[in-house]
Amino acid sequence: MPNAIVIGAGIGGIATALRLNKIGYDVTVLEANSYPGGKLYTKDVHGYRFDLGPSLFTMPHLVDELFTLFDIDPKSFFEYSKKEVICNYFWEDGTTFSANGDSDVFIKEAAKTFGESESHLKSYVNSNTKKYDLTSSLFLEKSLHKASTYLSVDTIKAILQIGKLDVDITLNALNEKTFQSAKLVQLFNRFATYNGSSPYQTPGIMSMIPHLEMNYGTFFPKGGMVQISKSLYELAVRQGVTFKFNEKVNHIKVEQNKAIGVASTKRDYMADITVSNMDIFPTYKNLLQDQSHPTKVLEQERSSSALIFYWGISREFPELDLHNIFFSENYQEEFSAIFEKRTIFKDPTVYINITSKEEKVDAPEGHENWFVMINVPGNYGQDWEQLKTEARIHIISKINKILGVDIEPLIMAEHILDPIGIERDTSSYRGSLYGAASNSKFAAFLRHPNFSNSIKNLYFCGGSVHPGGGIPLCLLSAKIVGDLVPKV
Incomplete structure (x- = not known):
């Protein structure tokens, strides 16, 4: 053999x-x-369990497929449940939005919250689906570096409709052209971070990323x-x-x-x-x-990295779900800081993942395990000790402002992972999360x-x-x- x-x-x-x-x-x-x-590992910090790496689970059929290759029922090894709410979004002016996993519900509720036309939203969502359908076999499922890939019927279809793929416009420009609401533009710009990029630089074809959440759904694996x-x-x-x-x-x-x-x-x-x-x-x-x-x-150019604070929190927050985003007041400046200045913006967008919402055993009773992450540049020799200290202050300030709470006394346990640690533990160059x-x-x-x-x-x-x-x-x-x- x-x-x-x-x-x-x-x-x-x-x-x-x-x-x-x-x-x-x-x-x-x-x-x-x-x-x-x-990166898919776990850590216990004083009775709070944390997933150290990726926190979003989509397209579970790709995992199931590996079991069915061997004629094994995936459920005998691995179980997961679909989330009704994809993510809760928060802005400092008090605006909140729960993104529903059903695209029709999402469209209706987003139109109402952000004052947008349902038809514009539906057209945008449908366009994203078409982009994915046109390009997935070319960009995701086959080698881009084999001539046979470009001789397929799927590739010819994609080339004939290249004008619909928005490759010559940035994701932000596409979203600004589509929506009047700055908040909705920001919400859809966020998907550039799914591959560690800037919405002000990455092409508009990346608008197909929301399709994965809205059409495939988001899931939570039993056990984390x-x-x-x-x-x-x-x-x-x-x-x-x-x-x-x-x-x-x-x-x-x-x-x-x-x-x-x-x-x-x-x-x-x-x-x-x-x-x-x-x-x-x-x-x-x-x-x-x-x-x-x-x-x-x-x-x-390397993708963004992450600065993650793993906090054991001594109370529960019913307004939060598994996935939560607290948006920066100046998104463009945040990405400029990351990719141009290679530093951390003083008003970062904060992502909070709380698996104890799904798995109660991940935190003591009445407590929650907060995975608190911000996007940061890779490690280029910055003073990470100073950056971490400053970022922690800014993160806590944003959480306090949006939730109307003093979070510091509620932090019972803490572990911190920065780009240096990511590079050390996973050999990811400069601590980048997605390679280039x-x-x-x-x-x-x-x-x-x-x-x-x-x-x-x-x-x-x-x-x-x-x-x-x-x-x-x-x-x-x-x-x-x-x-x-x-x-x-």
């Missing part, structure tokens, strides 16, 4: 291991950390987000995939332009197929030092492909390569690799 090595047990690495196992490879996954999941990686890891072990933790890969072995295995901190491994789930930048800089590097790809940013219409084509053009038998998966970051796209990257690798 031919064998494969997967470097990294992030969600993309585990999914790739499963797909390679299914097509006949003996798969070994090498992971530098002591646990599987990469960590159950996604945990259940897939358990499935992989059951199928015979070997995992070796606390074993860092130092080098990908290449002979005669062919990957032949890896050297780890413990031993050398020979392999017929090698897949890196590691961020593409350190993959080249650390593991392929003696090979030519795709300089243009590696020098792309999508701040140009060519960004998708500049992402590294899922295979090497110069080294045979070497493949790449995960959030820093095509099709991008986030759980669904990482799972799709694994699917693309599975389709590219020769079947046994």
Whole structure:
């Protein structure tokens, strides 16, 4: 049986291991950390449980699909429930809006709250769906770097209707052209952050991102987000995939332009197929030092990172749900600070995720576990201790103002994760959450492909390569690799 090595047990690495196992490879996954999941991990802080990484779960069928590949009922490993409310939005002038998961209800309630035409909203939502339908097979499900992709019927359809994709206008310009309400523009601009980009730079085609929430829905996994990686890891072990933790890969072995295995901190491994789930930048800089590097790809602008405060809160807030957004009063200045000045804006948009709304055991009775996050630049050598101190003050001030509360005395436990910690724990270059940013219409084509053009038998998966970051796209990257690798 031919064998494969997967470097990294992030969600993309585990999914790739499963797909390679299914097509006949003996798969070994090498992971530098002591646990599987990469960013999808968990931490207990004085009795409060937190998911450390991604907090939004969409497109659960991509997880289910990995179980059905092996004729296993996903529910025997993994369960989830659909959310009625996608997110609660708050502004400092007292405006609030609960985004319903039913698109018809969303349209009706948004039109009423923001004084917009229902027909404009419906047209916008339908346009987003069409963009997704036209481009998903090209940009998400296949390699952008294979000629066969461009010969498909789906690609020809997309090219013929390129004028409808809004690639020559920014997301913000599209939203301002569509809506009169500045608040509704801000709400839809927020979706640029789903791939770590700026709505003032990323193209309007990114307006298709809300389609994933409004048409597929948002979900909560029983046991928290960590159950996604945990259940897939358990499935992989059951199928015979070997995992070796606390074993860092130092080098990908290449002979005669062919990957032949890896050297780890413990031993050398020979392999017929090698897949890196590691961020593409350190993959080249650390593991392929003696090979030519795709300089243009590696020098792309990195996505935003995150500063996260994990707070145990000693009371419950009925006005909050699983997902909550407290908007900045000056969104454009916030993104200018992140991407141009590489600092934290003094009035950041605050995202609060509270899993104890769904899983009571995640916090003591009468308490809540707050995952409090703001978008920040990657690590470029800033004084993060000072930035964290200042950001904490500004975050608390915004929460106090919007909720009419003094939150500081209610914080019973605290853990902080910054871009330095994200880079340290996940090898994500500069602590970026999504690899390269999508701040140009060519960004998708500049992402590294899922295979090497110069080294045979070497493949790449995960959030820093095509099709991008986030759980669904990482799972799709694994699917693309599975389709590219020769079947046994």
